[in-house]
Amino acid sequence: MNLKNILTEIEKVDPEVYERMDTRRNSMKRFAFAGKVLAAAAIPFAFGGMFKKAYGQSTGEIVDVLNFALTLEYLEAEFYKQAVASAAVGTASAADKAALTLIRDHEIAHVAFLRAAIMPIGTPVSFTANDFDFSGGNGSGTGPFATAFVNYDLLLAVAQVFEDTGVRAYKGQAANLMSNNDVLTAALRIHSVEARHAAKIRYMRKNKPSALVTGNIQPWIIGKMSNIEAGAANAAIQPSYDGEEITTQATVDIVGIGGTAVTAEDASGAFDEPLTKAQVLAIVDPFIK
């Protein structure tokens, strides 16, 4: 539905809508003009701010959700910045380096996008590299992932956990963004990019067998398997996968559904599961000083 249709709908309820809004022609012109300016400036939700003021839409929860997402994007962006420059990735193939560089650039773009989205309606959180401890040691620098930037296999394992967790985090917030179609759609469009990243990292791990890669790792999550064997770090990893094993959706049992041969592995792999904000924050807490 475009603006003309919206106004037509409003007109059905309020025949004088155009008089109230200036003439139809002028309203349309102003909208079209503002839209072009905003698109050119890549300010995602300035219009959202306008409508917030116009219609009193509450934005507190939306700002909270976007700042939560922004926190995760900062974590990922800083991780990949350091990763791409690390000794570990220095040992990787050219194709792997290209992949990690692209993912880094996406995460940096997500940070910029979310900051721009929050600006008109609230205050974005800010983080720098110094705010993170990618050893997972809560600031000690000696956590279970301390060697990730010199051990490529461990680096990929951490990347997988961040991506799979990111997918689950966005998924868990979708319903909290339903009052704003633009914000919801943007979040969904980031969500699927994170899923593409997750699949790629998993595929990279599949193609680079090591002691850290366990089981038949696939681009999708089977059961609640991390497919990571990282010793002392396993305990920190598993919460990112717990709950993925379910095979019933909206009370519908997916195993053997409709007389098909769908197995429990297929049924769990076919659906990714959400995490709550609290669950995600607990997972990333060791990485934030």
Add this chain to the structure above:
Amino acid sequence: MLTKYPFENKAEELNEKIIAGLSRRKFLGYAGAATGLVAFATACDKNDNDMNREGVDLGSGDFGILNYAYALEQLEAAFYTKVLETPYSGITAMETSFMADIRDHEIAHREFFKAALGSNAIQALEVNFESINFSSRASVLGTAKAFEDLGVSAYNGAGKLLADPVFLGLAGKIVSVEARHAALIRELLDTSGTAFANAEVVDAMGLDVSRMPSEVLQIASAFLKTKINASNLPTS
């Protein structure tokens, strides 16, 4: 800059006048749709009229959107079923394993929607795969790539059309798996390292593609003998 536009103040007056005639929920929907104009400032209003009003009616409201998803999952499931029945020449064991997993995911999605929709479900659709050469790896994987990317964009675009948060949650559980499929298929076709999320599908702001049902169904119709009538779907 925006505060200079008189519309903003006028809109505040307008708001008080029309709330009586529109539910607040729906009205906020209109506001959200209008914000979408940032990207579509010059969109025309013919889309609704251009939709095919003949053929299988997807229905309206959330069930309409779920039927829309059901139609796409039927298409994908039928495609991968055929891929496994008539594997392309040179298919590797690993590729066969991937294709079987993806097929079973799509079948799970299809059957889930069928079960969830119950008596509201549309019929089984007849597919048209004449343009696909199932003995050719490039043709099969090229089609798979198109289907998966289309599916991701379809779910991304349909999220805002759903009113029930439970349905939105379910669509979210499926779309990320479609995105995982898309990423893998792209990697099978192109080993340069960046195919999984290159600029064909992710823009400079790091956002994946989003398409409205009219656009998706126009693309999908090339692979369907059954005509789809999407004219009753929600548009915002």
